[in-house]
Amino acid sequence: MAPVNVATSAGQYPIHIEPGRLQRIAQSVPGNATRLVIISNPVVDGLYGAVLRQALAPLGKPVMTIIVPDGESFKSLDTLNTIYDRMLAEKLDRRAVILALGGGVIGDMAGFAAATYMRGIRYMQIPTTLLAQVDSSVGGKTAVNHPLGKNMIGAFYQPVSVDIDIDVLRTLPAREVSAGLAEVIKYGLILDAAFFEWCERNVAQLVALDADALAYAIGRCCELKAQVVSEDEKETGLRAILNLGHTFGHAIEAGLGFGTWLHGEAVACGLVQAAVLSGKVLDLPAEDIERVRQLVRAIGCPDVAPDLGQDSWLDLMQGDKKTEGGEIRYVLLPGIGQAVVQAAPLDKVQETLEETVGNVTIERESARARETIASGG
Numbered sequence: 001m002a003p004v005n006v007a008t009s010a011g012q013y014p015i016h017i018e019p020g021r022l023q024r025i026a027q028s029v030p031g032n033a034t035r036l037v038i039i040s041n042p043v044v045d046g047l048y049g050a051v052l053r054q055a056l057a058p059l060g061k062p063v064m065t066i067i068v069p070d071g072e073s074f075k076s077l078d079t080l081n082t083i084y085d086r087m088l089a090e091k092l093d094r095r096a097v098i099l100a101l102g103g104g105v106i107g108d109m110a111g112f113a114a115a116t117y118m119r120g121i122r123y124m125q126i127p128t129t130l131l132a133q134v135d136s137s138v139g140g141k142t143a144v145n146h147p148l149g150k151n152m153i154g155a156f157y158q159p160v161s162v163d164i165d166i167d168v169l170r171t172l173p174a175r176e177v178s179a180g181l182a183e184v185i186k187y188g189l190i191l192d193a194a195f196f197e198w199c200e201r202n203v204a205q206l207v208a209l210d211a212d213a214l215a216y217a218i219g220r221c222c223e224l225k226a227q228v229v230s231e232d233e234k235e236t237g238l239r240a241i242l243n244l245g246h247t248f249g250h251a252i253e254a255g256l257g258f259g260t261w262l263h264g265e266a267v268a269c270g271l272v273q274a275a276v277l278s279g280k281v282l283d284l285p286a287e288d289i290e291r292v293r294q295l296v297r298a299i300g301c302p303d304v305a306p307d308l309g310q311d312s313w314l315d316l317m318q319g320d321k322k323t324e325g326g327e328i329r330y331v332l333l334p335g336i337g338q339a340v341v342q343a344a345p346l347d348k349v350q351e352t353l354e355e356t357v358g359n360v361t362i363e364r365e366s367a368r369a370r371e372t373i374a375s376g377g
């Protein structure tokens with residue numbers, strides 16, 4: 001597939017989507033880079049670090065690797081500080097280039113390190129989860145979490161390239177595949193009804209990591225995200241639609257403690273909650289709400305939200321970045337394939353919470369995910 005280009009205020013950058021791209025990564029490295037800094041975690045570095053370093057060797061540039069602990073709970077200012085410590089101790093200059101090798105946690109944190117080290121150095125996104133390949137590696141949202149909220153400390157800062165190697169998904173655990181598919185569905189819901197229908201028809205192939213289905217889905221999501229980011233890089237308007245399901249989802253992540261539910265699991269549940277609220281506020285037909293619920297279940301993600309208590313739910317959602325003047329703004333669906341961002345009456349939100357919250361634990365949901373995947377549907 002030809003690269004997908006993302007147009008930004010600082011020029012454009014390519015998204016390369018190719019099996020085996022990791023072996024050809026040298027093609028994306030800026031020629032004047034003085035040093036290369038791989039930022040990864042023990043799991044991903046163990047699987048793909050050696051391949052990456054071997055692919056970089058012909059460039060003859062010094063390569064260093066910074067390993068941070070794995071998991072959402074380490075996407076924090078504390079971990080970021082350990083990255084700065086190493087970079088400063090190594091006296092990296094402004095022409096050093098960071099290579100973010102991992103999922104969205106690594107990509108968001110390494111991107112923020114790049115945005116802030118010496119006021120900004122270049123970085124490359126090398127996403128290794130489905131979620132990172134379809135969403136987080138594109139568009140330049142970089143951040144770490146704060147105990148009081150998700151992605152609260154960050155910057156818009158674009159990478160110089162995104163290199164997607166579909167082959168690396170073969171080692172991804174099933175639960176992470178399900179989580180990544182939540183963001184895939186999101187793209188259909190907000191922008192492309194035909195793509196949503198394609199996801200419904202191809203869900204068994206997607207959960208089974210069929211290479212052709214994955215390549216199509218990753219390419220389509222990257223195209224859709226590139227269009228939105230090119231039009232509204234810093235979320236002054238349109239880009240907020242990419243937050244469908246996230247007002248609810250981020251509340252779940254922060255409310256349960258970061259890492260209890262995966263980001264994609266929380267978003268999947270949030271998609272159902274946003275659809276239910278859309279039914280109440282914008283008359284989204286009941287059959288469309290049911291289609292969202294069924295697809296979320298089919299990818300193996302939870303469709304029942306945890307009981308955080310109504311007050312906590314509202315308090316957490318109040319802290320969302322889309323809130324303006326104290327008014328929570330939600331991404332809502334007038335229909336499948338269309339999205340708007342607006343406030344919603346409190347009683348409709350309360351009804352939505354009453355109808356979508358239940359006595360649910362992620363263990364139960366994960367077991368169902370495994371059963372769904374094993375039965376192929």
Ligand SMILES: NC(=O)c1ccc[n+]([C@@H]2O[C@H](COP(=O)([O-])OP(=O)(O)OC[C@H]3O[C@@H](n4cnc5c(N)ncnc54)[C@H](O)[C@@H]3O)[C@@H](O)[C@H]2O)c1
Pocket residue numbers: 041043044047070071072075102103104105106108128129130131132135136137138139140141142151168169170171172173176179180262263264
């Ligand atoms: N910047 C954005 O636009 C954006 C968009 C969506 C999500 N995000 C962020 O992304 C994060 C979630 O990312 P994620 O779902 O990739 O989670 P993650 O980065 O935690 O990765 C998931 C797990 O998979 C492992 N892993 C990664 N690649 C692997 C591979 N190829 N084989 C085996 N194991 C592998 C990781 O070590 C980790 O344990 C959240 O913090 C979320 O807020 C950001």
Ligand SMILES: O=C(O)C(=O)C[C@@H](O)[C@H](O)[C@H](O)COP(=O)(O)O
Pocket residue numbers: 135139141150151183235239240242243246321
């Ligand atoms: O790229 C975007 O814009 C998104 O909103 C994509 C989301 O999937 C992603 O989770 C993002 O990090 C959420 O952004 P936030 O501004 O709500 O933290």
Ligand SMILES: [Zn+2]
Pocket residue numbers: 135183246263267
């Ligand atoms: Zn997301």
